[in-house]
Amino acid sequence: MDLRKIGKFIAKSRTEKGYTQESLAETLDISNRAISKWERGICLPDSAHMVKLCKLLNISISDLFNGERVDIKDNKEISEKNLLELMKAKEEKDKQLLSLEWVLGGIAVVTLLSLVVVAAVIDMPDYTRWIIMSIGFVVFMISMFFALRIEQIAGYYKCAECGNKYVPKYWGVFMARHMGRTRHLRCPKCGKKSWQKKVL
Ligand SMILES: [Zn+2]
Numbered sequence: 001m002d003l004r005k006i007g008k009f010i011a012k013s014r015t016e017k018g019y020t021q022e023s024l025a026e027t028l029d030i031s032n033r034a035i036s037k038w039e040r041g042i043c044l045p046d047s048a049h050m051v052k053l054c055k056l057l058n059i060s061i062s063d064l065f066n067g068e069r070v071d072i073k074d075n076k077e078i079s080e081k082n083l084l085e086l087m088k089a090k091e092e093k094d095k096q097l098l099s100l101e102w103v104l105g106g107i108a109v110v111t112l113l114s115l116v117v118v119a120a121v122i123d124m125p126d127y128t129r130w131i132i133m134s135i136g137f138v139v140f141m142i143s144m145f146f147a148l149r150i151e152q153i154a155g156y157y158k159c160a161e162c163g164n165k166y167v168p169k170y171w172g173v174f175m176a177r178h179m180g181r182t183r184h185l186r187c188p189k190c191g192k193k194s195w196q197k198k199v200l
Helices: 003-016 021-028 032-039 047-057 061-066 072-121 126-153 170-175
Strands: 156-158 182-186 193-199
Touching (some): 021 047, 170 182
């Protein structure tokens, strides 16, 4: 999928329909900046706006993904190709998120440990010691919050009982026992608890 081509196509279709970035933004009830990002090929419209946008510009979703008007007979093949590319892009993003989780975890542990060591070893007034320990603790908690958030949203958990793949709630992930990325969760489909693997 060529984001730049798609961006140019959006810009071209927009001007053909007589919209400025501002008037289109207003009609879609979003910021000018979002439109400008799409047109510069920085990102795709999210699914909520994509349908409305295509209607306004009188183009199909396949046209949009392809960055040009496509023949109806080519449509099926192209949409399938684009769907696959979207899935690949999501998998790629999930992989990046999961590596980011390692980085976050590392930062959390290193920060906490070094501040605890500093507070324990260096001579200082008690209240300074407490402030340093608290900062370490807060950084640790924030990093852990985001690491767990990534763990929740990146990819899916797969139920060992029925094979259902799903994204659990944050609290469920927070409370669940885990071994690495495998968590003991209740499947929303079959209702059984099992050790569920993280899959992309
Ligand atoms: Zn299940």
